[in-house]
Amino acid sequence: MRRIAAAFAMLLPMIAFAQNYSIGTGGQSGIYYPFGGALAKVWSDEVSSINVKAEVTAASVENTIKVVRGDMLAGIAMGNVVMDAYQGEGKFPAKMPVKVLFALYPNLVHPMTLQNSDIQKLEDLKGKRVSLGAPGSGTAVTSAALLKTLGINPEKDINAVYLNYSETTNALANGQIDAGFIVGGQGVGAVTQIALTHKLRVIPISQEERQSFIAEYPAYSEYTIPEGIYNNVPATDTLSIWNVLVVHADMTDDMAYELTRVAYENMGEVRKVVKVAEATIPANAKQLAGVPLHPGAEKYLNSIQ
Template sequence: MIHRILALALLLMLPTALHAENYSIGTGGQSGIYYPLGGALAKVWSEHIDDVNVKAEVTAASVENTIKVVRGDMIAGIAMGNVVLDAYKGEGKFKSAMPVNTLFALYPNLVHAISLKKSGITSLNQLKGKRISLGAPASGTAVTSAALLESMGLDIKKDIDAVYLNYSETTNALANGQIDAGFIVGGQGVGAVTQVALTHDINLIPITDEQSAAFMAQYPAYSSYTIPENVYNKVAAVPTLSVWNVLVVSATMSDEMAFNLTKAAFENMAEVRKVVKVAEATTPENAFHLKGVPLHPGAQQYFDSMAKGASAK
């Protein structure tokens, strides 16, 4: 009898974390911003939502994350807004419309078209016939870079020698002379570009006003952006394109879960910003930056409650 009482007491003393549901958040490669951002969000959610334990999962980023969220393999995924919009509409890489919502927008991703200065490549028009990294397979970078080149009239299967490499693979191949140029679509100050700029003289290839206008006419999720001077070592200010990253979730997620994820994230965003500076752009005011994809009703409830609280003061 004593043994049974002791066993029962031990069971009652077990941490509630043992009963938590295990989830993952889809990120990207470890050399980008998605991975540390996802890790910071996972930590916040695990610590501040009862019975939830979340880990960051390394993935090929936007397309893979969106698909896995819909399949139920992930609780949420970080993805570029244009990819999520394609999924919602059943366009691009998605053969049919997918039941996706967003929790909130995160920060703007910037198109980095990179070459070494010694290559002499200073214009996108010079990429024809060259060996180009378009980004990791099933990534937002690959979707964007292909769409950009095609908007200029280039056939990525015929007019360039396309390879598909992640951030660090792209900059390593560039440094080693294995490719002529490469695309990285990431936050301002993305690590892979920062690192290669410290060891090699690089060009960030400008996207001209004409090229941007032609592209945005087809893809309205994008906008113009200028990367300031010296964000990267010895690189002048350069015009490019931007698109907001978002947290994508399944439309079948419960309102309660969506509310709790959104609430915990914003109430503890200071902790996330200690890990990734770009989270300074993750604010309630910026939450609605992706037009065309519905905010999850649970997330909307959180923002509505915040607005009511503010008006009551």
Template sequence: MFKRNLLLALLFILPSAVNAENYSIGTGGQSGIYYPFGGALAKVWSEHVPDVNAKAEVTAASVENTIKVVRGDMIAGIAMGNVVLDAYKGEGKFPTKMPVNTLFALYPNLVHTLTLEKSGITSLSQLKGKRVSLGAPASGTAVTSAALLESLGIDVKKDIDAVYLNYSETTNALANGQIDAGFIVGGQGVGAVTQIALTHKIKVLSITPEESAMFMKKYPAYSSYDIPADVYNNVGEVSTLSVWNVLVVNAKMSDDMAYNLTKAAYENIGDVRKVVKMAEMTTPENADRLQGVPLHPGAQKYLDSIMK
């Protein structure tokens, strides 16, 4: 009797498990904010969107995530707005226009240009001739750092000794004296910067108003941003650049799916905020912060329904 009842129970349970499709959310390295954000979002979607079983996938971040979303390998990916804008326009790393939309904007990423205090480096122009980590290959950090340096007349192929390392590799190499400086483009309070600031005397280089203006003229997805003093141990206020992160999806995603994913995310954003403080900025009012790339019609439908 017990075996018969167990079999009947399994017959009722298994169809729902089988029907739930497995999906990946593209994130980044485990030492950044993308990964825990994606993990928290995956949990929300798995619990609140019918027939969706989602998990966070470690990736090289923005460029890789955008490509995999377009290929259909991922249901969504976290990416920097400038990368998604390039994909939509068919510029930069993308030779043709990509069928991408966004579900909503998440939070702003900040440009952290790191060096040790003892290096003597005090400005971006002094990076010429130095060993510099530009970020992980196929990441938004690598796209941004190269574009920023080139806007200042620094050729990343000729004028610096460039290496491509992820967040934790960058801070480890900096701590070990293997590089002179490195870029991390991540949310305010990003773990990799927080950790190295606790063990080493670091400097986060400011970007001057003139340097910012030159860069933003060519890359309007960015804006100026001041990191307050003491966000990182013994680091004063830093003038830098910001760009919003977004949740990128394939434009061919069904309207119902986009609606359900957006609805579940916003109605349960409190669960995400318990894991990632930066999710406090993930609000319906900030959903369309990335100008130039359309929101998915399904996401727009949900936002219209609550913003009336």
């Protein structure tokens, strides 16, 4: 009995020392949530000083704001949102103290409608009921920016609603909207599910439209979704933007180093949960140009070269 009491007494300081944190993700029907949950488990298991949980959020903008406020240890966010925060543009009225730990995987722009719709191209969205994504999400930022570069005013030229992934696909399936945007990883669950139950069309983004958008938003790249990724959806030209892990610029170098080291050394566990983590490798860490890596993350990456 004394041995048990002594062992428990030794354990108490360790328990007290571990601090509780969260990682900002997104809705439960997207990839951010399982990816964040897998990272949270790895960090909690392998870094003795922290306990981390995945927090459901409205995604990129909310995550970045909460990281800046100190409400989150880290957040998953689309690169364009983090770049806006770093530069004090878009949704951010001033430059935010943010850094990147490392890039995760590319998000793809999925403009969607049903095959029986008369919407064949993006300009056909004029006058239609369109979901632009959840408020405060990277999807909403991207979809609005894309429409504006095409001369479509989201506030005047379409009937815009702001729904998350599952709300968008449910509304599309039920005829409550004519089209919707989801910006997520290749094979994102919400798109996969509706393609299995309905005849889905992912609206192609033409070369001219892609080039025009990239000229204004160089963080994006051209991408072709391969045939067969979604049921009965042919190869489709679109845009991509890398997701990153955003942290506060004041995070200690030691913490950033440990989070980066543990994440990469245990990425195999994350890949068991989310296939897109195959892209989360050190060679891709700096895919987001324009926002510096945290010095602690940089130190780890330099140590393995």
